[in-house]
Amino acid sequence: MPKVTIDGIEVEVTDGLTILWAARKAGVEIPTYCYYPWFPPQGSCRICLVEVEAMMRGELVKMPKLQIACATPISDGMVIHTNNETVVKARRAVMEMLLLHHPLDCPVCDQAGECDLQDYGYKYGWPVGHNSHERRTYKKTDYGEKIAKEMNRCIHCRRCIRLSEEYLKVHHIGALNRGDHLEIGSYVEAEVPSEWAGNLIDVCPVGCLTDKKMRFSIRAWDLDHVPAYRPDCKHGCKCLLGISKGKIYRVTARFDKYHVMKSLICDECRFEHKNMDDWVIEEDDINTPLKKKIMKVPETDDA
Amino acid sequence: MALEKIVFKGIDIPGNTDLKVYEEHGGYEQWKKILKDKITPEEVIEIVKKSGLRGRGGAGFPTGLKWSFVPQNTKKEKYLLCNCDESEPGTFKDREIIEKSPHQLIEGMLIAAYAFQGGVSYIYFRGEFVKGWKICEAALAQAREAGYIGENILGSGWNHQVWTHRGAGAYICGEETALINSMEGKRGEPRIKPPFPAVEGFYKSPTIVNNVETLTAVPKILENGPEWYHQWGTERSTGTKLWSCCGHISNPGVYEVPMGYSMKKFFEEELGGVWKDRALKAVIPGGSSTPAMTPEEFFACKMDYESIAEHGSMLGSGGMIVMDDQTCLVEVAEVLAQFYHHESCGQCTPCREGTGWVHRIIQDIERGQAQPDVKNVLFTVFDEIFGNTICPLGDSIVMPIKSLMDKWPEEFDYYIKEGKSKITGKARRPKKKEMPDNWRREKPFNYPKTEDYYTDFSKTAHSN
Numbered sequence: 003m004p005k006v007t008i009d010g011i012e013v014e015v016t017d018g019l020t021i022l023w024a025a026r027k028a029g030v031e032i033p034t035y036c037y038y039p040w041f042p043p044q045g046s047c048r049i050c051l052v053e054v055e056a057m058m059r060g061e062l063v064k065m066p067k068l069q070i071a072c073a074t075p076i077s078d079g080m081v082i083h084t085n086n087e088t089v090v091k092a093r094r095a096v097m098e099m100l101l102l103h104h105p106l107d108c109p110v111c112d113q114a115g116e117c118d119l120q121d122y123g124y125k126y127g128w129p130v131g132h133n134s135h136e137r138r139t140y141k142k143t144d145y146g147e148k149i150a151k152e153m154n155r156c157i158h159c160r161r162c163i164r165l166s167e168e169y170l171k172v173h174h175i176g177a178l179n180r181g182d183h184l185e186i187g188s189y190v191e192a193e194v195p196s197e198w199a200g201n202l203i204d205v206c207p208v209g210c211l212t213d214k215k216m217r218f219s220i221r222a223w224d225l226d227h228v229p230a231y232r233p234d235c236k237h238g239c240k241c242l243l244g245i246s247k248g249k250i251y252r253v254t255a256r257f258d259k260y261h262v263m264k265s266l267i268c269d270e271c272r273f274e275h276k277n278m279d280d281w282v283i284e285e286d287d288i289n290t291p292l293k294k295k296i297m298k299v300p301e302t303d304d305a
Numbered sequence: 306m307a308l309e310k311i312v313f314k315g316i317d318i319p320g321n322t323d324l325k326v327y328e329e330h331g332g333y334e335q336w337k338k339i340l341k342d343k344i345t346p347e348e349v350i351e352i353v354k355k356s357g358l359r360g361r362g363g364a365g366f367p368t369g370l371k372w373s374f375v376p377q378n379t380k381k382e383k384y385l386l387c388n389c390d391e392s393e394p395g396t397f398k399d400r401e402i403i404e405k406s407p408h409q410l411i412e413g414m415l416i417a418a419y420a421f422q423g424g425v426s427y428i429y430f431r432g433e434f435v436k437g438w439k440i441c442e443a444a445l446a447q448a449r450e451a452g453y454i455g456e457n458i459l460g461s462g463w464n465h466q467v468w469t470h471r472g473a474g475a476y477i478c479g480e481e482t483a484l485i486n487s488m489e490g491k492r493g494e495p496r497i498k499p500p501f502p503a504v505e506g507f508y509k510s511p512t513i514v515n516n517v518e519t520l521t522a523v524p525k526i527l528e529n530g531p532e533w534y535h536q537w538g539t540e541r542s543t544g545t546k547l548w549s550c551c552g553h554i555s556n557p558g559v560y561e562v563p564m565g566y567s568m569k570k571f572f573e574e575e576l577g578g579v580w581k582d583r584a585l586k587a588v589i590p591g592g593s594s595t596p597a598m599t600p601e602e603f604f605a606c607k608m609d610y611e612s613i614a615e616h617g618s619m620l621g622s623g624g625m626i627v628m629d630d631q632t633c634l635v636e637v638a639e640v641l642a643q644f645y646h647h648e649s650c651g652q653c654t655p656c657r658e659g660t661g662w663v664h665r666i667i668q669d670i671e672r673g674q675a676q677p678d679v680k681n682v683l684f685t686v687f688d689e690i691f692g693n694t695i696c697p698l699g700d701s702i703v704m705p706i707k708s709l710m711d712k713w714p715e716e717f718d719y720y721i722k723e724g725k726s727k728i729t730g731k732a733r734r735p736k737k738k739e740m741p742d743n744w745r746r747e748k749p750f751n752y753p754k755t756e757d758y759y760t761d762f763s764k765t766a767h768s769n
Contacts, residue, residue, distance in 0.1 A: 045497035046653045048693055067692050073497050095689030099658040132682045135665045158657065177492060177651065180475075182661035184651030 004078035009085050021052060021071040021082055026260070030084055033093065033122045035100075035207055036159040037072035039262055041168060045070045047100075047159055049122065051092045055081040068092055090126070097127040103138040103182070105154045112150075113209030115222035118261070119157060140185055146193030148200055148273050149211055156186055156210040162202045169266065170196045186210075200272040204255050204263050215273050216244070216252040229256060230281040232271055239267035243281060250276045308575055310561040312525045312545050313518075315406030322440050324447040327408040333453055335527040336412050339419060340461040349420040353523065355531035357543035362388060362479075362516035363592065363622045365542075365610050368523075372513060374503040375421040381510040385418040385426035386488065389517050390472055390479040392431050394593040394644060396624030398547040399517040401559045403430075403437035406521065407444035411467060413520035415453065416527060418465055421513060425466050429484050432474035442469060476648035480696045481514035482506075483650065494652045495696035516622075518547055538564025542609035546620075552627035553580050564609040571608060576627075583629040587713070591621025593641055594701030596708035617708070633728040634713050635720045638706045639667045645702035656699035659690040663702060670717070671734045673724025678749035680710065680717060 003014045006024050013028040020043070025032050035047035051068040057079035068089065071082075083089060101123060108114045140153035158177075163186065166175050174194050178185045194202065203211050225244035232239065244252040253272045255263040275281070310317055320326045327333070339349065354369030375383055387410070391399040402410055410428075418426045430438045445467055448454050456464050470488055477483045478493040485507045487493035506512025522544065526534050534544045542564040548571075551557045555577030562571055572578065579585050585600045596618045598606075606616040613620045628637065646664040651657045666683055669675040687703045694700070710717055719727040726733065 043497065045695060048654050048695075051693060070497065091688075092693050095693060096654050099654045099662075099689065102658045102662065132685060133662070134676070135662070135669075158651065158654070180477075180651045181646060181649040182651065182657050184657065 004076055004080075006076050006078075006080040006082060008082045015076060019076055021054070021069070021074050021076055021080075022050060024076050025052075025071060025082070025084060032071045032084055033118075033126060034072055035118060035122075035157060036161065038161050038164070038205065039260075041161075041164045043070070043073035044160065044164070045073045047096065047157070049093060049096045049100075049126075051089060051096070053083040053086060053089050055083075093126045094128045097123055098131065100157050101127070101131065102133050103154070104157070105137060107155070110218075111152075111155065111209040112212040112217055112222070113155075113206075116261075117209060118207035138182065143187055144191050145211075148214055148269065149194065149203060150214040150217055151187075152210055152212070153185060153187065155208050157208050158184060158186065159207060160186065161205045161207065162186065162211060165202060165205045166194065166196070166199075170194075170198050170201070172196045172199075175202075197269050198266050200269045201255065201263065201266045204257075207261075213252050213272075215276075220244075220246055220251045225251060229284045231284065232275060232280055233282055234280070235268065235271050237268045237271075239271045240265055241267050241271050241281075243283075248278065250278060250281075308560060308562060308571075311563075312522050313402065313406065313409075313547060313561050315409045316401050316559070318406075321406050321408070322404075322444060324408060324444070324451060327406075331528065332408055333412055333448075333451075335524045336415050336453060337459060339416065339527075340459050340463060343461075346420050346422055349416060349527070352527060352531050353420070356526045356534040357531070357538075357541070358519065358522060358526060358534065359542065359610070360516055361518035361522075361546065361622070363594075365620065368515065368519055371503060371515075372417065372421045374501070375423075375511045375513060376504060377422065379511060382425060382508075383418075383421060383423035384507045384510055384512045385414060385421075385423045386481075386484060386507060386512060386514045387414055387426065387428040387517060387520055388479060388481065388484060388514050389434065389437075390429055390431045390476075390484060391517070391622075392433075392474070392476045392479060393622055393624060394641075395551055395589065395626040396549055396592045396622045397551075398549045398559050398623060400434060400437055401547070401549075402517050402521050403434065403441050407437075407441045408448065409524060410441075410517055410521045411444060411448055411454070413523040414467060415465060416523050417513070417515060417520055419463065421511075423511075423513065424464060425468070427488065428467070428469045429478070429488060430469060430471045431479075432472045434471075438469060438471055445469065475650075476644075477650040477696070477698060480698070483696070484514060485512060492650070494650045495698075497695055539607075539609050539611065541611055546608070546623055548608070548623045548625055550576055550625040550627070552625070553583065553629035553632070554578070554627045555580050562608055565612070566608045568606050568608055569604040572604070579627065579629050581629075583631065585627065586630045586632055587628045587634065587637075587709070589618075589624075589626040589628075589705060591619050592624035593626065593644065593705060594697070595619040595621040596704045597712065598708075599712055619704075631728060633726045633733075634709050634716050635667070635670060635726060636733055638709050639664070639671055639733070641705050642667050642702060645698065649698060653695045653699070655690045656694045656702075659686055659699065660702050662686055663690075663706065667706075668734060670720050671732060672736050673720075673732045674736060674740065674744075675721050676746050677721060678746065679721060681749065683710065 005014050008025050008028045008030050011028040015024045022032055033049045035049050036044045050071040052071045054065045054069045055062045145151045163175050166172050172195055174188050203213050224246050228243045228245055230241055230243050240256055241253045242256045243250050255267045315321045350369050350372050358368045359365045360368055389399050414426050454467050472478050475493050478487045480495045481502055482496035483493045502512040537544055545561050545563050548560045548562050560575055587597045588603045589597045598618050602616040606612045610620045642664040646660045649656050649660045663686055687707050690699045691703045716727050725731050
């Protein structure tokens with residue numbers, strides 16, 4: 003079992019793991035956008051850049067470039083810095099680039115409060131923007147009754163493309179054009195032809211794809227999250243209800259502590275059933291008032 | 306014209322696209338010899354390794370070493386991809402080869418594929434190379450008919466197929482992993498490495514991607530031996546290199562020059578100096594993605610990888626762009642930025658957003674509507690792009706423009722301050738909008754320094 007040192011913390015991890023998982027085991031946070039454990043790493047967002055010193059012929063050699071933590075496998079004796087000036091600078095650079103065209107319409111964004119861009123922007127961002135140009139805007143496209151798409155907020159992580167191609171098996175969404183006018187979308191303006199399409203909302207780290215049924219009705223931080231299932235569902239979806247004052251505002255998949263979906267849920271569960279009678283709550287303390295349980299879900303053992 | 310072509314002699318032979326003419330000049334002899342004398346693949350790799358041939362596409366990786374990385378204990382098909390997606394501004398050497406000497410390329414490919422036991426090879430053409438593609442297709446048909454390609458070649462039991470593939474005209478597809486993606490029918494976007502293509506490339510099989518010029522040199526090296534190739538150049542840069550020279554010179558064109566040749570001598574004797582008796586101002590020596598050189602640096606260096614690197618640039622793909630003293634370098638920077646903005650694939654963040662940003666800033670300078678501290682912003686953006694991207698395209702926009710701004714700062718300062726070019730005396734672009742009288746900031750804006758905002762995040766709470 004290789005031993006690596008991450009920010010001075012020594013951990014022993016199984017062979018073949020990436021730096022990201024080693025760091026998670028050591029309790030060091032590395033931000034990620036495009037990385038999703040369901041798919042092979044794509045390495046395109048560049049927010050997870052870390053500085054790596056690797057053992058080469060018995061000597062510790064610093065790699066000339068920063069490496070992406072999500073795809074670089076660990077080797078014995080590696081020393082990884084996730085927090086020094088070079089790395090902080092690179093992260094800040096990526097944050098600035100991502101926010102270059104982002105509309106920053108957080109006050110009216112449904113994702114606000116559980117948005118990776120907000121969290122990491124707050125933590126790793128650059129306090130002043132250098133940009134003095136107009137922001138890029140896209141033509142509005144309609145994705146049907148279920149999904150609201152706001153392309154201007156997109157950070158091009160392509161999780162939605164990979165989910166729809168590899169799991170939903172629909173080739174509806176793709177990348178159009180190239181460079182900084184690249185658009186994630188479809189040639190045809192139509193609903194995503196899948197009964198699992200709602201999962202695209204959960205996989206999106208920002209407010210690009212949001213739930214149209216719950217749009218502008220409540221803020222995410224006002225919701226209590228309760229794990230529940232619907233006995234009538236033919237798939238047996240394990241859902242998480244977003245409840246406020248006894249009313250269901252939204253239904254999502256359950257997440258683990260890295261905000262990764264535990265399983266897909268079907269569109270019927272997600273969009274059609276907003277009546278409490280349809281659901282069976284898996285915890286009995288739903289009715290105890292004033293107890294917020296934001297994202298309180300059973301934790302799995304990982305890494 | 307003192308310099309004769311040596312390795313690429315075929316370019317100057319008229320009618321060399323025909324198989325008969327090529328065979329008269331010793332064509333396919335090496336391929337026949339390898340199969341007849343049963344020269345082992347290891348021996349071929351050893352010869353190429355000894356010759357010191359390095360990849361001519363830009364990175365300069367030793368070719369023989371690359372071939373030896375291919376794992377032989379696999380049941381998967383091994384592929385050779387010939388990279389003919391030459392689209393860098395200033396580089397046009399591969400076009401000469403495929404249009405005038407395609408058989409030498411095909412022979413080189415057959416030998417290279419045999420060296421690492423690859424069964425199928427493809428030539429990836431840039432979409433715009435229609436003429437070259439047609440010529441290569443005709444040459445391939447001739448070679449197939451003559452039995453040099455196909456099943457049981459010349460009765461030796463060795464099978465090999467060569468096919469062509471035309472791209473759709475994207476610069477990024479010249480990057481080897483993007484080329485593989487494009488051939489597989491995906492978006493032409495670079496992959497993350499490792500795994501390297503030699504282990505897992507085209508259809509997850511071992512794949513070697515070589516430049517046209519590299520492969521074309523292989524038959525001649527086998528014909529004359531590695532010592533013959535060593536007679537030119539230095540210890541680490543051996544042999545000869547094709548240089549495609551363009552810009553403000555008297556004799557533009559493609560030249561074959563031995564490595565280590567004096568740049569000054571080559572420039573004065575072969576290229577005939579700067580045109581119209583003007584003075585030299587700047588040279589981009591290796592295609593548009595390499596840093597520009599001042600005349601002093603340019604004349605001091607020799608034409609090999611190490612010497613050019615010592616003098617502050619890179620050999621790259623050998624596309625020399627010469628600029629005379631009436632060139633406005635701000636305009637040059639804008640043209641370069643426009644190219645990389647247009648060709649960025651849009652996959653990774655710093656390059657996708659950064660190239661467009663750099664382009665917009667330089668456009669602002671050309672309109673005469675840039676703030677006085679715009680240079681600081683540009684250098685910050687360069688820092689943010691450089692080294693943080695998946696493939697070298699992000700570095701490619703930084704290196705030439707940064708070198709222009711470092712080495713000719715007065716021209717940029719003048720353009721920013723006066724709103725017009727120092728050379729041409731006018732702004733290249735019309736003003737975008739009417740600005741208020743006080744739009745120009747007198748004091749430069751104090752952008753925060755990294756040290757001011759450095760926080761030790763290990764002590765903050767875990768957000769997950």
